Amino acid sequence: MAFTGQSSSALRDIAFDLMPGGIIGIVGESGSGKSVMCRAIAGLLPPSALVQGQMNFEGQSYRLSDQRALASLRGHRIAMIFQDPMSALDPLMSVKRHLALRTSGGPGPLLTMAGFSDPGKVLDSYPHQMSGGQCQRVAIACALAREPRLLIADEPTTALDVTVQAGILKRLKAIAAERGMAIIFVTHDLAVAYQLCNQIIVMRNGAVVEAGSADTVLTEPRADYTRHLIASMPRPRSSAPELTQQISPSAVLRPIATSSAGHPALCLDNISVAYRTPDGRRFDAVRNVSVDVGEGEIVGLVGESGSGKSTLAKAAVGLVTPSAGRISMNGRVVDWSTPEPSWRREIQYIFQDPRGALDPLGRIVHQVRQPLDIHRLGDKGEREAVARARLFETHLDDTLFKRKPASLSGGQRQRATIARALTVRPRVLICDESVSALDVPIQAKILDLLLDLRDKYALAVLFISHDLSVIQHICDRVVVMRHGTLIEEGQTFELFRNPTESYTRDLIAALPRLPDAPPSHLPEQEAAV
Amino acid sequence: MNWYLFRLGRACITILLLLTFSFFALAASGDPAQILLGPDTSQAAIDVFREKWGLNLPLWQQFLIYLDGLLHMNFGLSYRSGESALALVLDRIPVTLSLVLPTILLSIALGVPLGILSAMHRGHLIDRLAITLSVVGLSVPSFLLGVLAMYLFSVKLGWLAPSGYVNWTSYIMPVATLSTVGIATYARFTRSALVEVLSRPMIETARASGLSEGIIHRAHALPNALTPLITITALEFGHFVTYAAVVENAFGWQGTGALLIESVSARDFAVVQAIMIITGVTMILANLLADLSYGFIDPRIADLRHRSSRRLRTACES
Numbered sequence: 001m002a003f004t005g006q007s008s009s010a011l012r013d014i015a016f017d018l019m020p021g022g023i024i025g026i027v028g029e030s031g032s033g034k035s036v037m038c039r040a041i042a043g044l045l046p047p048s049a050l051v052q053g054q055m056n057f058e059g060q061s062y063r064l065s066d067q068r069a070l071a072s073l074r075g076h077r078i079a080m081i082f083q084d085p086m087s088a089l090d091p092l093m094s095v096k097r098h099l100a101l102r103t104s105g106g107p108g109p110l111l112t113m114a115g116f117s118d119p120g121k122v123l124d125s126y127p128h129q130m131s132g133g134q135c136q137r138v139a140i141a142c143a144l145a146r147e148p149r150l151l152i153a154d155e156p157t158t159a160l161d162v163t164v165q166a167g168i169l170k171r172l173k174a175i176a177a178e179r180g181m182a183i184i185f186v187t188h189d190l191a192v193a194y195q196l197c198n199q200i201i202v203m204r205n206g207a208v209v210e211a212g213s214a215d216t217v218l219t220e221p222r223a224d225y226t227r228h229l230i231a232s233m234p235r236p237r238s239s240a241p242e243l244t245q246q247i248s249p250s251a252v253l254r255p256i257a258t259s260s261a262g263h264p265a266l267c268l269d270n271i272s273v274a275y276r277t278p279d280g281r282r283f284d285a286v287r288n289v290s291v292d293v294g295e296g297e298i299v300g301l302v303g304e305s306g307s308g309k310s311t312l313a314k315a316a317v318g319l320v321t322p323s324a325g326r327i328s329m330n331g332r333v334v335d336w337s338t339p340e341p342s343w344r345r346e347i348q349y350i351f352q353d354p355r356g357a358l359d360p361l362g363r364i365v366h367q368v369r370q371p372l373d374i375h376r377l378g379d380k381g382e383r384e385a386v387a388r389a390r391l392f393e394t395h396l397d398d399t400l401f402k403r404k405p406a407s408l409s410g411g412q413r414q415r416a417t418i419a420r421a422l423t424v425r426p427r428v429l430i431c432d433e434s435v436s437a438l439d440v441p442i443q444a445k446i447l448d449l450l451l452d453l454r455d456k457y458a459l460a461v462l463f464i465s466h467d468l469s470v471i472q473h474i475c476d477r478v479v480v481m482r483h484g485t486l487i488e489e490g491q492t493f494e495l496f497r498n499p500t501e502s503y504t505r506d507l508i509a510a511l512p513r514l515p516d517a518p519p520s521h522l523p524e525q526e527a528a529v
Numbered sequence: 530m531n532w533y534l535f536r537l538g539r540a541c542i543t544i545l546l547l548l549t550f551s552f553f554a555l556a557a558s559g560d561p562a563q564i565l566l567g568p569d570t571s572q573a574a575i576d577v578f579r580e581k582w583g584l585n586l587p588l589w590q591q592f593l594i595y596l597d598g599l600l601h602m603n604f605g606l607s608y609r610s611g612e613s614a615l616a617l618v619l620d621r622i623p624v625t626l627s628l629v630l631p632t633i634l635l636s637i638a639l640g641v642p643l644g645i646l647s648a649m650h651r652g653h654l655i656d657r658l659a660i661t662l663s664v665v666g667l668s669v670p671s672f673l674l675g676v677l678a679m680y681l682f683s684v685k686l687g688w689l690a691p692s693g694y695v696n697w698t699s700y701i702m703p704v705a706t707l708s709t710v711g712i713a714t715y716a717r718f719t720r721s722a723l724v725e726v727l728s729r730p731m732i733e734t735a736r737a738s739g740l741s742e743g744i745i746h747r748a749h750a751l752p753n754a755l756t757p758l759i760t761i762t763a764l765e766f767g768h769f770v771t772y773a774a775v776v777e778n779a780f781g782w783q784g785t786g787a788l789l790i791e792s793v794s795a796r797d798f799a800v801v802q803a804i805m806i807i808t809g810v811t812m813i814l815a816n817l818l819a820d821l822s823y824g825f826i827d828p829r830i831a832d833l834r835h836r837s838s839r840r841l842r843t844a845c846e847s
Binding site for chain 1: 729730731733734735736737738739740744748749752753756826827828829832
């Protein structure tokens with residue numbers, strides 16, 4: 001098929017061709033127009049959208065403004081799947097009925113194709129009984145039910161764990177080959193695109209920046225923006241320079257060992273956390289986990305969703321009460337059931353969603369000042385000065401200080417929450433998926449900022465992420481959790497090179513990788529598998 | 530099983546709270562001896578009256594006697610007529626039900642389709658018209674509507690009997706008056722629920738996999754949007770009983786509502802209490818029934834009831 005499109009202001013002059021069985025990756029930051037373009041092809045834009053353009057599909061020409069014609073293509077010709085698998089299915093409907101609505105044929109082969117080894121098991125399940133990965137597989141089966149010739153996948157694996165993502169990517173590739181079905185795969189993750197796609201289109205601000213075969217685009221990028229994107233991908237620290245700027249050799253050669261020398265700032269000793277489930281049973285979210293974070297050290301906490309990593313971190317700051325174990329900070333035992341205000345100053349927490357963490361009505365500088373107000377530190381002028389100083393430190397422009405969170409970008413907002421956490425000069429910082437919701441280049445800048453701050457203040461950082469490449473980039477040591485227990489721990493470099501547990505090996509193997517970067521821009525990547 | 534017991538226990542506690550509250554609220558509202566016998570009665574007569582009704586006992590003893598009576602289905606005697614309060618109320622209930630049940634049916638039968646129509650044509654003329662109508666329906670007080678209807682159809686046109694039960698046509702005005710609020714409520718609720726469901730990602734997913742709009746609406750949108758109607762109906766039941774009091778009075782129907790108003794103004798404690806308790810218990814039971822019926826409709830709630838290991842996994846994943 002061929003596609004050329006244009007819509008009011010989100011997109012400009014886009015054109016590409018796609019062969020049966022081919023997989024084209026569309027890469028770009030949020031707001032680059034990739035989703036808008038896909039919805040335009042599938043005729044799923046709201047009626048208010050002005051779409052212009054032509055699509056040649058299996059020899060026939062369609063106007064993209066003709067919603068009715070596009071609607072008639074959906075199902076048998078074009079199908080689409082989306083990012084959030086948990087909300088993609090009807091909560092009142094079993095898997096069997098989902099498929100029965102779409103095809104009169106048996107659901108078995110479809111589910112097998114979508115990657116269920118035993119389809120009979122899930123037939124009578126309801127969406128809430130399945131994991132995110134299973135839901136996405138069912139959504140894929142639904143999309144394939146009418147045997148479309150083109151599947152549009154809009155970030156279908158972004159919300160999933162790496163191992164699950166790897167399985168789904170493999171399935172999609174196999175389906176494309178078996179059925180000769182073309183796939184348009186939208187992602188913000190270059191490594192995913194590289195792993196799956198034959199061709200890649202890089203988009204920015206609604207326009208194509210670069211297009212070509214996956215190999216060419218990623219190994220010999222022509223556009224500056226593509227190079228910038230590739231350079232922003234997190235890489236193993238032992239070999240990678242700081243992400244955002246080409247920096248002095250001293251920083252590249254920063255020895256990783258120095259940081260772990262400090263004495264422990266946060267000790268979690270044999271922590272267990274138990275919950276009571278809605279039906280009255282006890283559920284151990286965390287079982288006997290011990291983690292130390294030294295001064296000036298960044299410790300990564302890795303695990304799939306449900307592994308208990310956030311629960312452990314919340315226990316460390318007293319947001320959940322551990323059922324057993326001891327927490328100590330800077331050598332003092334801390335019991336959050338009888339908290340002292342000074343403890344709260346020493347440990348700060350940064351959440352995943354900065355929008356939710358900031359008061360939508362408060363001005364940035366006032367919100368950053370707030371911890372000082374709460375702890376009654378200094379007079380009003382001093383507090384303001386400290387808040388401004390912290391905001392400068394996080395490289396936030398002073399024109400933004402008086403703004404409200406809504407007029408800031410996601411990255412700027414996360415800088416503000418980091419600045420706020422730093423106002424009280426904490427010794428320990430907990431980052432709970434703090435960069436996961438950000439675009440790669442912004443994520444890179446925040447990671448650099450965290451590294452800088454760590455060096456400057458000898459911060460102890462507990463860095464939680466499901467993204468191994470980020471962990472690999474930023475952390476000195478890594479702790480791997482699964483089902484509430486600690487299964488492996490070690491120096492980042494060692495652990496990634498030589499994981500002892502098979503689960504860790506699977507995690508690392510599932511990690512999508514970029515091709516070795518062109519030497520002119522980045523030093524050769526450490527072979528880490 | 531656990532789940533049923535929990536709901537049932539909660540309903541029992543609510544009923545107990547209701548009983549306690551209705552006793553003390555009425556006890557706090559004034560001395561029935563003074564009100565019933567009038568200001569000129571001699572102290573001796575008042576004392577005799579108090580003796581007779583147990584009003585001279587300490588409040589906690591009165592409360593225990595009251596609870597004990599309730600256990601034996603004894604709601605006390607009407608101060609005015611000396612009859613059993615329960616018998617007085619039970620006598621009136623059929624009249625109220627004969628107004629409320631058709632009202633609920635009519636409200637659902639007209640309100641839900643109106644809401645659906647409105648949501649399907651969101652932002653268009655039909656939608657705006659329906660919204661305007663439902664705002665009018667919700668904001669015009671039912672007594673005013675009743676009086677207006679009576680004036681128009683009975684006084685001016687002479688089509689319908691103005692008050693009391695004559696034949697089936699007597700139902701038309703009171704039920705229509707009561708239903709305006711119900712239709713408006715159901716229409717608004719259905720519309721907003723449907724609009725919300727239609728904006729969910731699952732609808733776009735269904736569309737993207739090629740389902741036609743008709744199937745999407747029938748199989749996905751409506752079941753999801755209409756399930757909460759069960760709760761609304763349980764809640765509305767209480768509202769209708771309340772509104773019925775006003776409408777019964779306006780149209781001269783001898784239902785519980787009319788009895789309530791008479792008894793309140795006469796300080797006939799036992800009768801007011803009996804009405805409060807019966808209405809309250811009915812509402813609590815209606816809500817319990819609604820809660821229980823979700824178990825059959827929504828698989829997520831069904832799983833809460835039947836302990837399931839799958840549920841456990843979902844809980845820790847989310």
